[in-house]
Structure formats: structure tokens, C-alpha cells
Amino acid sequence: MGKNKAVIGTQWGDEGKGKIIDWLSEDADGIVRFQGANNAGHSAIITLEGITHSLKYNLIPSGYAHHGKWNLMAAGEMIDLAHLVKEQKLVFNELEGRVGELLLDLRACVTIPYHIGLDKANNAHIGTTNRGVGPAHEDRAGRRAIRILDFENPETLKQKIIENTLHANHLLLIGKNHVEQYDPNKVFDEVMEAYQKVKGFTKIIDGKRFLAERVNVDNQTVLFELSQGYMLDNILGTFPMVTSSRTIASEVTAGTGVYIELDNRIGVVKAYTTRVGNGHFTTELTDDIGRRIQEVGKEVGTTTGRTRRCGWVDLVPIYDGDITNKYTELNLTKLDVLTGIPTIKVCTAYELDGSKIEFIPPNLSDYERVKPVYIELPGWTQDITGVRDFDKLPQNAQRYVDKIENLVNIPIRYIGTGPERNDMIIRN
Numbered sequence: 453m454g455k456n457k458a459v460i461g462t463q464w465g466d467e468g469k470g471k472i473i474d475w476l477s478e479d480a481d482g483i484v485r486f487q488g489a490n491n492a493g494h495s496a497i498i499t500l501e502g503i504t505h506s507l508k509y510n511l512i513p514s515g516y517a518h519h520g521k522w523n524l525m526a527a528g529e530m531i532d533l534a535h536l537v538k539e540q541k542l543v544f545n546e547l548e549g550r551v552g553e554l555l556l557d558l559r560a561c562v563t564i565p566y567h568i569g570l571d572k573a574n575n576a577h578i579g580t581t582n583r584g585v586g587p588a589h590e591d592r593a594g595r596r597a598i599r600i601l602d603f604e605n606p607e608t609l610k611q612k613i614i615e616n617t618l619h620a621n622h623l624l625l626i627g628k629n630h631v632e633q634y635d636p637n638k639v640f641d642e643v644m645e646a647y648q649k650v651k652g653f654t655k656i657i658d659g660k661r662f663l664a665e666r667v668n669v670d671n672q673t674v675l676f677e678l679s680q681g682y683m684l685d686n687i688l689g690t691f692p693m694v695t696s697s698r699t700i701a702s703e704v705t706a707g708t709g710v711y712i713e714l715d716n717r718i719g720v721v722k723a724y725t726t727r728v729g730n731g732h733f734t735t736e737l738t739d740d741i742g743r744r745i746q747e748v749g750k751e752v753g754t755t756t757g758r759t760r761r762c763g764w765v766d767l768v769p770i771y772d773g774d775i776t777n778k779y780t781e782l783n784l785t786k787l788d789v790l791t792g793i794p795t796i797k798v799c800t801a802y803e804l805d806g807s808k809i810e811f812i813p814p815n816l817s818d819y820e821r822v823k824p825v826y827i828e829l830p831g832w833t834q835d836i837t838g839v840r841d842f843d844k845l846p847q848n849a850q851r852y853v854d855k856i857e858n859l860v861n862i863p864i865r866y867i868g869t870g871p872e873r874n875d876m877i878i879r880n
């Protein structure tokens with residue numbers, strides 16, 4: 453019987469999901485992306501025949517580096533065709549062609565160049581990745597979006613793109629920031645050219661039927677890879693400072709079209725917290741410790757190159773996200789980054805208007821007023837890079853992990869102790 457696993461971000465994305473996804477994809481027959489877009493960035497460092505490769509994925513599922521596996525970009529993922537061409541080329545060249553199979557659901561909607569313009573024109577206050585993902589989702593909800601299957605009929609597609617470009621140009625005229633108008637014919641030529649290239653390395657299929665057969669008939673093991681994190685969920689996160697897709701485990705079914713029983717829902721938690729883009733960040737550190745975490749943790753965005761804001765680990769998003777995702781286990785990443793900090797704080801609750809709360813207030817103005825309630829734990833100085841055995845961690849590092857585990861009441865099964873693929877403790 454196949455096992456279905458989902459890897460879910462518990463914070464504001466960038467928890468370091470790429471490593472566990474790459475690790476777990478080894479035991480999977482196939483890997484699926486089904487929400488988000490190329491606003492996401494998953495990194496994996498892998499060694500093949502003694503050579504280390506550093507890979508960056510935005511749209512492509514992270515199993516692509518494993519020859520013999522299928523990788524599905526399902527209906528719910530927003531696809532920037534031109535970006536997909538560039539991304540695939542980089543990974544393909546890095547691995548000298550030893551890649552898996554890439555599949556794309558014909559229901560998936562696409563990001564068109566004017567979406568990027570609209571993002572820049574209207575969403576600067578959110579601090580988006582400027583990849584056009586929000587405006588592309590607006591078009592999907594507005595039922596104007598272009599889908600992959602539309603490319604089968606270029607005449608009708610051209611007409612749709614002309615109409616949509618004129619609509620986008622109108623919105624750009626009244627946008628908050630000035631962005632140039634788009635030429636509809638040029639837009640059509642650009643996306644059509646990218647689509648032809650994508651067809652050269654991707655099989656376009658009915659992803660729903662494909663996945664249903666793999667899961668329900670062949671009993672295959674499938675890994676579902678989420679991007680972003682719970683706090684960026686379009687409905688449950690810190691709205692409106694969120695992304696445009698759903699970032700929760702149940703999106704597995706909504707974004708693929710196949711009912712999936714998840715055997716494991718693995719929540720990924722960085723040993724501290726980071727946030728890119730704007731919005732309140734309760735445990736943010738703007739002092740030397742924050743700068744040190746940023747430097748040691750190399751906290752620079754995979755997608756946009758922006759530096760990430762850093763702070764202490766905050767358990768409230770985990771309590772809150774657990775109600776939605778019911779994590780079966782956690783992966784605590786980048787524990788090694790905290791080495792050398794004399795006293796480490798853990799936020800265990802918030803204080804709001806004199807009351808202690810353990811949830812994310814739905815109203816942003818309340819959330820902006822919460823104060824962190826901290827406990828303090830002693831740090832450790834011994835280098836833990838590459839430790840693979842929990843008992844070999846310094847006592848205080850063990851205590852840090854155990855304390856978090858007890859407070860959230862979810863087993864911490866995987867612990868990251870360095871950037872390399874094998875720098876990980878696995879506890880049973």
C-alpha cells in the first residue's frame with residue numbers, strides 16, 4: 453500500500469522545506485506541486501556520483517533530480533511558462549540530463565507578463581515577490597485566466613490574450629505605481645513561444661486522472677510538496693499580508709482534484725523565525741543577534757535575493773496551524789545556526805490587552821499589537837554541524853528541541869544540523 457506524505461511550512465515560508473522534500477522524495481514514486489507558483493523557492497543540495505549539485509526549484513517539483521520518478525505540476529499550481537523554461541534548463545544542465553519525468557496538468561492556469569506589471573503597480577505595500585502571482589490568481593477567480601489547455605487552440609487563445617491585455621492595461625492606468633502598457637500581440641508571441649519550449653520537456657496531461665490512477669489503482673507512494681507557509685495562507689494567515697494561494701494540507705485535494713488520505717503531514721519549522729516581505733513579525737530581532745542569525749543562516753531569499761528578517765522561534769503559528777493541518781510530525785531545521793548564542797528565547801504565547809492567548813488573532817490590527825511571551829533557555833557553544841545522532845547533541849541543544857516538542861505536543865522527528873543533504877538527525 454502506498455503512503456502519501458505532505459510537507460507543509462508552519463511559519464512564513466522559507467523554513468528550509470527543500471531538504472526534507474528531497475530526502476523524502478527518494479522513497480516516493482512521484483512528487484506533486486499543486487499550489488503556489490514561482491514565488492516559491494526550494495533549494496536542495498544533492499551528491500551524484502561524488503559530485504555535489506546545488507539545485508534551486510521554483511515551479512518544478514523537487515523530485516526532478518531523481519531519475520525514474522514522475523513529477524506533476526498539478527491543476528492548482530500557477531505556471532509562468534517563460535520561467536519554467538529557464539528553471540528547467542538550469543536543473544537539466546546541472547544534472548547533465550539525469551532528471552525525472554515532468555508532467556503538467558492541462559487545467560493549470562498561467563501567469564502572463566502583464567500580471568508581473570500589475571503586481572508591481574498595486575502590491576508594493578505587501579512586499580510581494582513581484583512574480584505576478586496575485587494578479588494571476590485574481591484572473592483565475594475572475595474566470596479570465598488562460599489555462600494550459602487553451603494553447604491547443606491558438607486562434608481563440610490569441611483573442612483571449614488580446615482581451616486580457618487590454619483589461620490589464622486599463623488597470624495599469626489606474627495602478628498605484630506607474631507601469632508601462634503591454635502590447636497584446638507581443639504578449640501572445642511571448643507566451644506562445646514559451647509554451648512551445650515547455651512542450652519540448654514536459655508532458656501535458658490530465659493530471660487528475662493520472663494521479664487518481666497512481667494513488668487509487670497502482671497504490672504508489674506520493675509526496676505532496678507545499679510552498680510558502682501557514683502564516684501566508686490566503687484565508688487563515690496574517691491577511692492581507694499573505695500570498696494568493698492556500699498553503700494548508702487540505703489543499704492537496706483541492707489543488708490536484710484527487711481525494712488523498714495523508715499518512716504523514718510533516719510540518720517544517722525553522723529553529724528560529726524569518727519573514728520576507730512586509731507585515732508584523734512578533735519575535736523579530738533587529739539587534740546584533742538578529743543580524744548574526746541572518747548571516748550564519750544565510751537568510752537571503754532563494755527567489756528574490758531579498759534578505760530575510762530574523763527572530764526567535766514562535767510557537768503560536770504552530771499551535772494555530774496544527775488545528776488546520778494536524779501535523780503528524782515536525783522537521784526542525786537549521787538548529788546549527790543557533791550555536792554560540794548564550795541565551796535562546798522561545799515565544800510560547802502572546803499577550804493581547806492584558807490577556808494571554810495562544811492563537812493568531814484574525815484581525816491584523818490585533819495581531820500587530822500582540823507582545824511575545826518568552827521562556828529563556830541556555831544555549832550551547834559546541835559546533836553541531838553534521839551531527840546525525842540526537843544523543844551526540846550538546847545537552848542544551850537537546851533541551852531546546854525537547855522543550856519545543858513538549859510545548860507543541862507534536863513529535864520532532866527530523867532535525868537539520870547543517871546545509872548538506874545528510875546533515876540531519878532522524879528520530880523514530
Ligand code: IMP
Binds near residue numbers: 583729
Ligand atoms: P506573493 O506570493 O509574491 O504575492 O507575495 C505575498 C507575500 O508572500 C510576500 O510577503 C512574499 O514575500 C511572501 N512569499 C511568497 N512566497 C514566498 C515563499 O516561498 N517564501 C517566503 N515568503 C513568500
